[in-house]
Amino acid sequence: MGSGQVTDSSAPFDFRGKHVTVAGLGVSGVPAARVLHGLGARVTVVNDGDDERARTQAAELETLGVTVRLGDGATLPEGTELIVTAPGWKPDKPLFTAAHEAGVPVWGDVELAWRLRDRDGRKAAPWLAVTGTNGKTTTVQMLASILRAAGLRTAAVGNIGVSLLDAVTGDEEYDVLAVELSSYQLHWAPSPRAHSAAVLNLAPDHLDWHGSMEAYAADKGRIYEGNRVACVYNVADKATEDLVRAADVEEGCRAVGFTLGSPAPSQLGVVEGLLVDRAFVEDRHRNAQELAEVSDVNPPAPHNIANALAAAALARSFGVSAAAVRDGLRAFTPDAHRIAHVADVDGVAYVDDSKATNTHATEASLAAYESIVWIAGGLAKGATFDELVAGAAKRLRGAVLIGADRALIREALARHAPEVPVIDLDRTDTGAMLQAVQEAQRLARPGDTVLLAPACASMDMFTNYNKRGDAFAQAVRELGA
Structure with missing residues (x-):
């Protein structure tokens, strides 16, 4: 709702003396309040919570002269001319309804x-942007x-790493930024225009926030709007290509696919153990250009x-060279809890993919191994497992099942894999x-993988x-x- 009200991003916005309300403290709200105050705005922060952490953050901001209202995130402060919201605040909150009625624009921290x-x-660093239901953080870290x-000055920013606001307003200069963007952030950011962008995949997620799969996909698709050079999509996920077709891009911008198979022209893919670029x-x-070996990817x-x-x-x-792609992939180390090999015990591999908190991520994790003892369960968040x-x-x-909603997985196993032995642990401690x-x-035998891929929140x-x-x-x- 608020995202449709933003004025032309090419027009300068003078914050001096403007009354700006920041919705939400936390990792995005505090930097936004500081930056806006430094630009001369009169800043009021509103926050739903009133816990110890919020009070500590409020005290720090109040020493700068920022007004903070804790426990009251619903009321629009009088005189507000702009709202800058934390990305997780839902569009149907009363604060945004009041802003809409008052004609007050709503921006996210990315906007x-x-x-x-x-x-x-200062010359603005172009953005190479990534979104998708799963794999965003890993892809952005690989890209950086x-x-x-x-040899480029860069940082992994956005939903991870360096704050995007700090990256664009700080003293350090960058040649290019690797930007992770969530569907929440994209909803509140209609203006960004990336050099190039990728949607990795699309699967139902956060539908309680967006309201429907169509709305979720539309917010993801914003990442392609105005792209200058390339819209990168997943050949195996037609929905991502559909978003490219629907996007309004600059003249000459190309659709570039990636595939685990042999690539067609205008795609990157895999041929005989090699990552290749066509x-x-x-x-x-x-022609095709060899970029790296599959074994250069960790884990493969x-x-x-x-x-x-x-x-x-x-x-x-x-414009990065093939050699830099290879060297960058070899240098990359994935974050913990992302399909991380923990140990081999008695010929059995133990792998931690605790980050697989939804069925889409877990599907990818299970596909990586031939014979699996699966540890799963937790909070299903409305998911089904058939x-x-x-x-x-x-x-x-x-399979070994734990957590509050393990019965949903047990029932799916009984329907679709009745021969698989299941151990149901009736405890949530x-x-x-x-x-x-x-x-x-x-349950495991030598050569098996014991895989923690819960498909549920923790x-x-x-x-x-x-x-x-x-x-x-x-x-x-x-x-x-």
């Missing part, structure tokens, strides 16, 4: 960053590693190879992970997916002790 990127006469290998080469109908699971191809496509769109289990049934040696790993060890048992993955790794270490 603000875009409009501030070329202030003070490739860009650094090419998009950014001369005479792409006849299918979905991670797809991430690497997307990152390579964006880097190649920016399609996931049916697709993976032939790979499952056994954090100690359940040690028992789950012990039970998985009993908050029924753990603070976050990191803590869940740490508990798994600790349990595995106790097996091998």
